[in-house]
Amino acid sequence: MTRQEQIALAVAVLALALVPVVADDFWLVQIFGQSFALGLVALSLNFLSGYGGFVSMAQTTLAGCAGYMVALTSVNAVGKGVPLHPVASIGLALGVSALAGAFVGWISVRLHGVYMLMLTLALAMGFFFFAQQNVELFNAFDGIRGVVVPNVAGVSLRSPKIFFYMSLVCSAAALFAVMITGRSPFGLVLKALRDHPRKAAALGFDVAAHRIAAFAGSGLLAGCGGIFYTWFNQRISASTVGLGMINSVLIMAIIGGLRSPIGAFTGAFAYVLINTFASGLVGAERVNTLVGSAFVAVVLASPDGIAGAAKYVRSRVRQSSLFERFVAQPASGSARSAVNE
């Protein structure tokens, strides 16, 4: 992470921290809170894909593991599970999602590219159908509803401002952690494995262990998102981990750009905005056409999502400015994106 990026991130977080001054509860929770929750799930995909080159369709499922766990260890309206202390509940949920992540990493350890995509899709669909059919634990199609979000010092964590700040802080921390990881020895090994798996293995790095650890980490990120998303809806059901959501998370990550971690949140924000307000633009019935077309346009126009497109425009602007043309080295932006930050 460059110094410039650090500053940008800090400024963005500070600006967001001021949002509650102008925004009402709807914007705090449904737009921003939801964007942070989904952004965390998209970030887990972004992390895997950006550093490891794995496109996993199972991130929604990992989030769902944590979501179901937190729902089952909270007071809920369907009487499933056992209510636990919030700390235990959250800890257990994150533990489960990290373990599930490690499992996905372990089982797909030999695969790349579209094969990885298919295996993770198969796992995700298997989990979805299981959750939809299992009455004993998952309460089948109807899922766990009426999940009570814990109180801390008499204040519900679901109250708009608390929820907003909590999800903001968690997102910022996760983003920071992902960026730091990118420059850590672990992150560098991941990138080496992505770009030159044979050379990296020849240098003595344990390919399997690194992959499994990366997936476990992504499970942790997705798990955070899953907990927030379950608290946000105060419910979780099979449809939360269904193909629609799986596609949506993928769309967010791609629209935002897989190369930059912050893209996960821009993507999630764009997605939530479109999904919430498109009914006012195109009528209640054709929202999917709009979302789908936007997605296709982004994938076709820019391999790197909104962030990539912005970078491209910026580099073009710089190149064409007199200063750039005569003094500075050209094409700094695109050159940098080519080496994957």
Added chain:
Amino acid sequence: MTICASHFGNRPMTWAMLAAGMTLMAHDAVAQSGDTIRIGTMFVTEGALASLGQEANRGLEIALAEFDGTIAGKKIVVFKEGTNATPDLAVQKARKLIEQDKVDVIVGPLSGGEGLAVKEYAKTVPSKTFVNGAAASQDTTMRDPAPNLFSFRVDGAQMTAGLGKYVYDEKKYRNVAIVAEDYAYPYTQVAGFVSEFCGRGGKIADRYWVPLGTKDYSSVIARIPSDVDAVYVVVGGADAVNFLSQYYQTGGKAPLIGGSITVDSDVLNSKGPFRSKIIGILSSSNSADESEAPEWQAFAKTYRARFPDGLPAPSSLAAAYYISMKAMLLGLQAARGDVSGNQDVLKEALRTLKFDTPTGPISLDQNRQAIADNFLMEVTSRPDGSLYNKVVKVVPQVNATLNMPREPYIAMGAPSRTNPPCRQVGKVL
């Protein structure tokens, strides 16, 4: 925009979108004014239930047209949201309507799972008023209800009222197998049917629960014992089309009894050779396509005039949303358009509302659940070859416990794959 924004930092789009967001937020600041009533409504627009949502929209439009856009001098503004029948999205849309569009009241949602989810949400906004659209899950109102949610729509069990008794007494069926989809709505219908049929002394040979979205039922059909008197089938939409055609293709002999979604207008108007085979299937529902009642005739006439591209007759979903929207509008009228504060006047008006609908008089019980007529029907062919459900019997004024004693009925617990067992309960029938 992007170019200008690039001066701000490294991620111009973040800023651009933040700016766009702020603009949208500022837009909401146009607060609600005192001389309008904002009604939010939601129905399914995507996925397997989308055709039901289309009918729901037609029904509520007819109700709105009757009021000419004003109530007690206040202008009615309607906000519509589409869902994909998932509970998650239903709650998000309800929240959007209340918090963003600042609606005073909500009419909806459409499906059972959504209904349970919106009920939980309704509890968190106690000052607002919700009228159920067409959700037919029992616990929308029966157990742990929301005090601000009113359901003028009967639940899945109520829609079976009279069916078990009729097939026992008139058709002389004694031993019936059940094939139903594996989720809450069919559980509820089966519960209603079983408690009546077994209450009379009937026997259930077996219950086969098939996953939602099963397309090939032939193995299940092969498993139905050959000595049953009839098969009660609660399978909807495309799945019903598949079940019905496969049942007759594989030479199924026992007569079928349909659930409320098995031979509804959605299935009867689907295209395919199965249609010639299903004439005569008995079923029960809260509305009948060709009811003789003058209110229904008038409703159907308006429907056909207004929606020439619609179905030959309004479906039960069109009727449900018409009734729900009309109940809300009548309640608002009785409250003289007062939606301020806790909306107590409106809530009281809805609680005591009783009105004649196309499907007969409807009023609410102590849990704010509809008491309404139920219809037993047979699939019949019109002269032009299209199919409809012909009324065989009207079961008047069915309440939420199928007119059985309330306490023991509720004590049976929520319907499930095995609950209620086939016991001779409810002898009062």
Added chain:
Amino acid sequence: MLKLAVLSLLNGISVAALYFIVASGFTVTFGLMRTINLAYGSLFLIGGYVGYQVGDLTRNWYLAMIAGSAIAGLSGAVLQWGVLDRLRGQDMRQALVTIGLSIVAADVLLAVFGGLTYQFTPPDWMQATVSLGVFGGYPAFRLLLIALSLFIGVFIWAGLTCTRVGLAIRAGVDDREMLSAIGVNPSRLFVIVATCGSALAGLAGVIGGTALSISPGEDSRYLLASLVVTIVGGMGSIAGAAVGALLVGLLEQVGLLYFPNYSIVAVYLVMVGVLALRPQGLVRGTA
């Protein structure tokens, strides 16, 4: 009990036949171009819907079949030529674009054809019920379906073995670089294969709509089925698709009988197992 076993075996095989027809186009396309066309289910649905309209107008089921294949083949050609070819070599972006297109297609088809269910009316002789002696009646169309899938399988196999295009495809499946070396224009070959593969999807739409039915949501169902069959069998392999389809079909039907709640879960578990242990699929090699 024996009756039940025989009938569910027969059901499993007839479902497998349908899956085979759907997946055969998918597997050849995938094997050659390494493109997972996730809009394949939409082509199935387009073929089915348009085929239905034609069949309804002309009262001719065979014409419906031709029209369904033609429109799906045409759509597939346009998709390949207009979109996928420009992204050649970037298989992830191709997959993503087709996901987006499938979302749009599902929405547009819903707007045009509504949410009702369509079922084709085949010629009378196909609608008959064949008596299987002590095993009771069985729909003739299902038996026909099994025969048809065998015919299509042999046809594709012959096409791959005996024609020049087939030769080029097999060469391409093994080694894509070979193509240019033997003087084949990859773009043209890819469009031809995409057209044929998509036409098979459209054909399957009409056949599936006759044996079962078509309605919104069937696109993702058949796409997932094709994915599972292709992966389990091994990509690019017709024999593999047959094995995969049989396995999935039987598992589904037998599962529905003995563990109805988790029969679909079992199908995906098989896919996971195959991918994890034998990513090249159960049947190795090409065509």
